[in-house]
Amino acid sequence: MSKLLNTTEFNFSIKPQNPEENCQIIHSQLNKKTKQKTHICKKKIVSPLRYPGSKKRIVTDIKEIINANNLNPELYVEPFAGGASVALNLLNDGIVEKIGLIELDSLVADFWYTVFFDTDWLIEEIETIEVSLKNWHKFKHTKPQSKRDRALTCFFLNRTSFSGIIARAGPIGGQKQQSKYKIDCRFPKKTLIERIRQAEALKEKVAFVKNMSWEEGITGCAQK
Numbered sequence: 001m002s003k004l005l006n007t008t009e010f011n012f013s014i015k016p017q018n019p020e021e022n023c024q025i026i027h028s029q030l031n032k033k034t035k036q037k038t039h040i041c042k043k044k045i046v047s048p049l050r051y052p053g054s055k056k057r058i059v060t061d062i063k064e065i066i067n068a069n070n071l072n073p074e075l076y077v078e079p080f081a082g083g084a085s086v087a088l089n090l091l092n093d094g095i096v097e098k099i100g101l102i103e104l105d106s107l108v109a110d111f112w113y114t115v116f117f118d119t120d121w122l123i124e125e126i127e128t129i130e131v132s133l134k135n136w137h138k139f140k141h142t143k144p145q146s147k148r149d150r151a152l153t154c155f156f157l158n159r160t161s162f163s164g165i166i167a168r169a170g171p172i173g174g175q176k177q178q179s180k181y182k183i184d185c186r187f188p189k190k191t192l193i194e195r196i197r198q199a200e201a202l203k204e205k206v207a208f209v210k211n212m213s214w215e216e217g218i219t220g221c222a223q224k
């Protein structure tokens, strides 16, 4: 860690107007200081899943650490995948060549597998599904039997339950749907489909999606 980023070397008087511009300013300054290849940020990628306390806020820090240490990682493994924000951003911005996701919850793991490798089916389901309290109960109380079922259950419950919590939370808007915020308020189909398509576009660079604990998954990577 000898080349850890020294932020005092950076010119913070340049004020970015938005997060993407911020990314470009930091990268162009990194480029001058470290003579590393410049990573131009493409359209920002946003996870289709909602996660409280998402790691997306540390994406810029991780990029800076990778750059400042002259690392050129071939594979970045996200051991608690969840919304996979860090992995998706590093891959989308060309900071890493490949990603691998490890996730203990089979609903979440199968969601990511389906996003990358069975995308058209998932999108068709999303386009046609009715986002209602009736369907919330159906997903909540039916044990999904296939990878596809688990993927759709994960996505539907994540986008329609309080704070995106799949297992223990109630429906957004409550059982009586008397709140200003109804069951479908976090389910903007067009935007979510765009996010899924953007993730799908990276599928050639997804080394694996493993449904297992982080210990098992990381040990498996280290042994290769």
Ligand SMILES: C[S@@+](CC[C@H](N)C(=O)[O-])C[C@H]1O[C@@H](n2cnc3c(N)ncnc32)[C@H](O)[C@@H]1O
Binding pocket: 047, 051, 052, 053, 054, 055, 056, 079, 080, 081, 082, 083, 084, 085, 086, 102, 103, 104, 105, 108, 212, 213, 214, 215
């Ligand atoms: C808080 S989320 C991660 C947030 C995510 N990185 C993001 O930025 O959106 C934690 C995830 O880790 C998974 N998880 C919990 N324990 C795990 C374990 N032992 N091994 C692998 N994944 C685990 C959970 O199922 C959950 O999906």
